Amino acid sequence: MTRKVSKAIFPVAGLGTRFLPATKSIPKEIMTLVDRPLIQYAIDEARAAGIEEFIFVTSRGKGALEDYFDHAHELEANLTRAGKKDLLAVLQATNMDSGAIAYVRQHKALGLGHAVWCASRLIGDEPFAVLLPDDVIAAEKPCLQQMVEAYAETGGNMVAAMEVPAEKASSYGVLDIREDMGALVSVKGMVEKPKASEAPSNLAVIGRYILSSGVLRNLEAKQQGAGGEIQLTDAIAKEIATSDNVYGYRFRGQRFDCGSKAGFLQATVAFGLARPELRDEFQQFLEEMTTMRKAAE
Ligand code: UTP
Secondary structure (H helix, E strand, O other), X not given: OOOOOOEEEEEOOOOOHHHOOHHHOOOHHHOEEOOEEHHHHHHHHHHHOOOOEEEEEEOOOOHHHHHHOOOOHHHHHHHHHXXXXXXXXXXXXXXXXXXXXXXXXXXXXXXXXXXXXXOHHHHOOOOEEEEOOOEEEEOOOOHHHHHHHHHHHHOOEEEEEEEOOHHHHHXXXXXXXXXXXXXXXXXXXXXXXXXXXXXXXXXXXXXXXXXXXXXXHHHOOOOOOHHHOOOHHHHHHHHHHHOOOEEEEEOOOEEEEOOXXXXXXXXXXXXXXXXOOOHHHHHHHHHHHHHHHHHHO
């Protein structure tokens, strides 16, 4: 029997330099896809997967993110008085229960592994999920829910994985596959940002994980890896040596890298077109833009 995954870590302490100057004052995770901040997509996905405790690893300048989770009593009262039930429902759906959220501070951006380690005391000895809010995944069944279901069979450690073109592998953590079982692969190694010629496969890790507390113990060593950062990938790879229980999971869905400008724009188009109230006008606009661009070429 595997233990229930009820805690999730949201590392949001990165500097977000690819979105400067916006990220001078706005946390990247508050930037909006259509009308919802990136963090709301991650929270909704975690809730759908049965997560009950939400742990944010934050840093200086992320106050707007913490404020976002306060209940907006005045706004709710105004909408109630005005009879705007639909908007009230949208607002109330973002409310979090008292005690469900915890914030810990990462004092220096030493890397994703270090950010996850900062939450160790709140995790204790339980399995936990990690969600990177800048990876937004459009899926019929939310990605973490798919993983929690697969994890109920495997236990151990699981990372979300997707095929990437060979020339892109050097931007990701890449899996060295022991056995490919379809959606699930068992893993015999993991390399963070390998050179294109040294990538062990084209199966890349993206920002959803279910991990055991052993990974937190591995992070204790605070060993620097690729790019001089303390890498989560390295700490998971160490688990292969000790427990031999690490899996990749090919999720069903489309992942957008909202940590990059191109990915964020692509997600905006995809999520805009998925909205019934926007679809027709937006699609017409996109078609006109394409026609105009072609004519100008
Ligand atoms: P990124 O590699 O996207 O870094 O981090 P970043 O700082 O957010 O953005 P750029 O590259 O400067 O534009 C991946 C995830 O890990 C978190 C980030 O907040 C993001 O969710 N992270 C990264 C931390 O919490 N702490 C760190 O030290 C590094």
